[in-house]
Amino acid sequence: MKRPTEPDAPVMPSLLVFAVAVLLFGSPLRRLWLAEGAPGYLPFAVWLGVILLGGWAAHRSRAP
Numbered sequence: 001m002k003r004p005t006e007p008d009a010p011v012m013p014s015l016l017v018f019a020v021a022v023l024l025f026g027s028p029l030r031r032l033w034l035a036e037g038a039p040g041y042l043p044f045a046v047w048l049g050v051i052l053l054g055g056w057a058a059h060r061s062r063a064p
Contacts, residue, residue: 013057021050 023029024046033042 013061014054017050017054017057020053024050 024033033046
């Protein structure tokens with residue numbers, strides 16, 4: 001028997017991804033990946049991680 005879903009169920013993973021992105025890009029944590037000696041590709045890797053996390057959350061919310 002299929003479990004009934006909550007109406008806000010797909011929204012919650014997206015909010016989690018948004019909160020992680022705000023934490024990474026809007027807090028003093030960005031100093032870790034924008035440090036003087038950090039490789040030039042590191043900001044792009046952080047963005048890729050956020051994009052992949054968003055894709056995973058969207059896929060997970062659609063899966064039965």
